[in-house]
Amino acid sequence: MAVKEIDARGLQCPGPIVEVFKAINALKPGDEIRIQVTDRGFLEDVKTWCRKTGNVLVSLEDGQPIKAVIRKK
Amino acid sequence: MTKNAIIMFSGDFDKAMAGMIIANGAAAMGNEVTVFFTFWGLNLLRKPGKVKVKKTTMDAMFGSMMPRGPEKAKLSKMTWATGQMKKTMKRKHVQEITELMTQAQAMGVKFIACTMSMDVMGIQKEELIDGLEFAGVATYIGTADESTITLFI
Numbered sequence: 384m385a386v387k388e389i390d391a392r393g394l395q396c397p398g399p400i401v402e403v404f405k406a407i408n409a410l411k412p413g414d415e416i417r418i419q420v421t422d423r424g425f426l427e428d429v430k431t432w433c434r435k436t437g438n439v440l441v442s443l444e445d446g447q448p449i450k451a452v453i454r455k456k
Numbered sequence: 457m458t459k460n461a462i463i464m465f466s467g468d469f470d471k472a473m474a475g476m477i478i479a480n481g482a483a484a485m486g487n488e489v490t491v492f493f494t495f496w497g498l499n500l501l502r503k504p505g506k507v508k509v510k511k512t513t514m515d516a517m518f519g520s521m522m523p524r525g526p527e528k529a530k531l532s533k534m535t536w537a538t539g540q541m542k543k544t545m546k547r548k549h550v551q552e553i554t555e556l557m558t559q560a561q562a563m564g565v566k567f568i569a570c571t572m573s574m575d576v577m578g579i580q581k582e583e584l585i586d587g588l589e590f591a592g593v594a595t596y597i598g599t600a601d602e603s604t605i606t607l608f609i
Contacts, residue, residue, distance in 0.1 A: 395549050397484060401481075404484035404486070432484070
């Protein structure tokens with residue numbers, strides 16, 4: 384399993400979600416993305432993004448930055 | 457695949473930002489996104505430099521008075537503060553309008569220029585950016601009909 388680290392700190396909407404999308408396309412099923420984001424909207428956006436795209440939100444940690452782990456379906 | 461259709465009627469900077477953020481966001485959700493640029497919105501597709509094409513006097517006049525490309529677009533309110541708003545956005549790391557448009561196209565968002573508006577405004581294909589399709593209302597309706605979201609901006 385590959386893990387792709389993304390530092391999206393400082394990026395504003397829709398930057399972080401665009402980064403997640405680009406990264407997931409380059410991965411294989413089961414691979415994971417670990418991302419750090421400072422845009423507050425991401426906390427809700429990442430949930431919706433995973434629900435709509437069918438990828439798995441493994442963990443989501445609120446803070447500065449917000450940290451999320453997403454697994455490709 | 458989920459489809460989304462956006463009509464970009466306005467050429468105002470703030471509305472273009474909204475339209476392009478939504479287009480990029482929708483593409484990032486894995487949706488098939490089409491943006492129809494019509495009327496004032498057509499100016500967002502213009503190349504920044506002057507392009508040599510044959511025009512009538514009226515078309516040339518219109519062309520020279522309208523903004524060439526998104527960098528020339530102004531806020532819909534407080535137009536005098538456009539420069540200040542852009543500086544603030546830059547400081548806060550908001551992506552720039554041209555970058556959002558390029559990124560949208562790179563993510564597969566389809567840009568369609570309305571040919572009737574082009575004719576009315578005297579804008580020719582050569583004056584517009586690359587990667588466009590050219591069509592009319594039937595194409596929009598055809599796409600909007602199959603879309604889950606359709607917006608008029």
